[in-house]
Amino acid sequence: MNYDGIDRTFRVHVPKGYKNNTAAPLALVFHGWGGDENEFLGNRSVRSLADRRGYILVAPRGLGSGDPDYKYNSWTFSGSDSGLDGNGRPICGPGTPDYSYPSCLDVKYNSCSWTQCQSNDVAFALALVDYVKAHLNVDPARVYATGGSNGGMFTWELGQNSDSAGTFRAIAPLIGLPHRGYLDAQGKTSDMPVLVITGTRDTVVPPGDWEDDSFTTTSNGSDRYYYTGASAITQVWALAHDCSIDKPAKPFDDGNRKTDCRTYCDTSGSEWPAVLDCRARMGHTYSFSWAWPLILNFFDAHSD
Numbered sequence: 001m002n003y004d005g006i007d008r009t010f011r012v013h014v015p016k017g018y019k020n021n022t023a024a025p026l027a028l029v030f031h032g033w034g035g036d037e038n039e040f041l042g043n044r045s046v047r048s049l050a051d052r053r054g055y056i057l058v059a060p061r062g063l064g065s066g067d068p069d070y071k072y073n074s075w076t077f078s079g080s081d082s083g084l085d086g087n088g089r090p091i092c093g094p095g096t097p098d099y100s101y102p103s104c105l106d107v108k109y110n111s112c113s114w115t116q117c118q119s120n121d122v123a124f125a126l127a128l129v130d131y132v133k134a135h136l137n138v139d140p141a142r143v144y145a146t147g148g149s150n151g152g153m154f155t156w157e158l159g160q161n162s163d164s165a166g167t168f169r170a171i172a173p174l175i176g177l178p179h180r181g182y183l184d185a186q187g188k189t190s191d192m193p194v195l196v197i198t199g200t201r202d203t204v205v206p207p208g209d210w211e212d213d214s215f216t217t218t219s220n221g222s223d224r225y226y227y228t229g230a231s232a233i234t235q236v237w238a239l240a241h242d243c244s245i246d247k248p249a250k251p252f253d254d255g256n257r258k259t260d261c262r263t264y265c266d267t268s269g270s271e272w273p274a275v276l277d278c279r280a281r282m283g284h285t286y287s288f289s290w291a292w293p294l295i296l297n298f299f300d301a302h303s304d
Helices: 043-054 120-134 149-162 232-242 288-301
Strands: 009-012 026-030 054-061 139-148 172-174 192-197 216-218 225-229 248-250 259-263 277-280
Touching: 009 120, 026 288, 043 054, 043 288, 054 120, 120 139, 120 149, 139 149, 149 172, 149 277, 172 288, 192 232, 192 288, 225 232, 232 277, 248 288, 277 288
Parallel strands: 026 054, 026 139, 139 172, 172 192, 192 277
Antiparallel strands: 009 054, 216 225, 248 259, 259 277
């Protein structure tokens, strides 16, 4: 697909049993920094569960590994190109290496910039959804977004940005959080559920402690990037869903012993909450064996 004068690569998984006369749910999946379209779809369990649930999966490749950047494939979200947090301060601390891309020379304010500036990723994602809809029978009420690490950070952008939020029913960022100070809630007035999955042992994108609304800092090697804490961003989204944050988040049983899931939103019986924060004793890893079923369970629970 050519978009913005650039040939873009993506991989599509059409579920077994797909029929042209039946609208199917669509999930866009975004790889992490330096990944590609096979990061999710190369996993057999990801594909097989999508088959059983009837999901079309589309995994695009980010920009960076070609002219003019020749850097890691990446997705750009608030602050990652400019190097500034939501308060106008650097998104990284002293000693952090300069990962900035040549295409961001006229955009960045400091050496904290670390993703591409060749094309607008939000606009590309929307064009990709339209492209898939033109070729496959997609249920427009069941279009979702998820991604890991840098792809998870970009997933937040799709939910927060008013240009893109209306396209997606729900989002599920995996081990990815916005940069410090970017604490916007959903970018539309209608309901947008969010599931965030993080690792309590993650030194790359640490979630912080429960009920701690301060920012967190990467402690992986010499990197010192600043991110919102998981509690801080879920509190903002909970308020947008008219949920009270006056008391600590309550446990929610997602059916998995590996996770500690909590929510500020009341649930009735076995209903899944609109805002769910799930953490596991893991590092910066996807853990597809349980995280992928959790993501699709959440999407299925918010299908109307």
